[in-house]
Amino acid sequence: MNGLSLTGMYVLAALLIGVGLGMGYFIVRSGSSRRPEGGLEWSVLVLSFLVALMGAGFITLTLVGEVTSSPGHESRTVVGEPAPPLHLRLVETNKEKRLSNYKGKVVILNLWATWCPPCLEELPELNRLQERYGPDGLVVVTISDERRETLQRFEREKVNLQTVSGYLPPGQSWPAPYDKVRSSRPMSFIIDRDGRIQNLWRGAADFSQFERAVMPYL
Structure with missing residues (x-):
């Protein structure tokens, strides 16, 4: 809220x-x-x-x-565990990627949608994080389950994302624990350089909240 x-x-x-x-x-x-x-x-x-x-x-x-809805107060069952596999396609090139491709980086995995007002408020904060901490090894990965064309139009007309902008390939559903996004979004996961989930929460966060969440792992 x-x-x-x-x-x-x-x-x-x-x-x-x-x-x-x-x-x-x-x-x-x-x-x-x-x-x-x-x-x-x-x-x-x-x-x-x-x-x-x-x-x-x-x-x-x-x-x-x-x-x-506050960072650190989501279910702790997956915290400390390896992030489960997740496949995505890049909005810009349609190239297939896997979450594991970013192992060795600190990852903010943000699950969102263009129709979600809190998600839209959060996107500029995620852009700032990528610009500020990208040189230190941070990668912000934003994924929606909408059509590629919808996301391309959104990025062209609304927000030019500086993140790794991806979408869920057609026919693929959200695997656990990412499937929590079905009932609440945005949803964010903090994943360390070893590919382990260190934090997760539902709801939008601002720059300082994300910053506090990732700093211990940069």
Whole structure:
């Protein structure tokens, strides 16, 4: 989530909690016995409790989303393991490549799509990383599962990628663990010079987040 959406979620949650507690307080204070009387008052009290509970649920879901989309907080099951084979074709030349071709380099493997707004926000950051740390042995590999023609048009009209820009060959599906991109993108993997996954996360990151993730391996 970006900062605006997080703020909106927190405001909505606070409003729901406030409305729920306010309704409950009004019902309790309005009765002479300070207890709900009659079916209507009990119904409103239950509704106020549910509204407040919904607000608390929004806060919980937002906090969980912040944690799981941050670098270093994705599933750790593949961290430290060799990066599984992945075949791609280069958008520019249509030449076939393998992820293993970049062994000996530090790799940021970024899985994205042209229709994904967070992916588009992230691309200029990835360009900067390639330009800044390419001489130090960093290779940024960006791969989409869209058609080559779609990616060529995007790079011609929107963003001129300085990365190793590739696409998933037709008829090929994402192998594990890269298949996580089906449910969330962008998704990034940090792979060291020995070809081992050292970090991974879902969601967009900025230049400084990527920089902190790769510096130990450069």
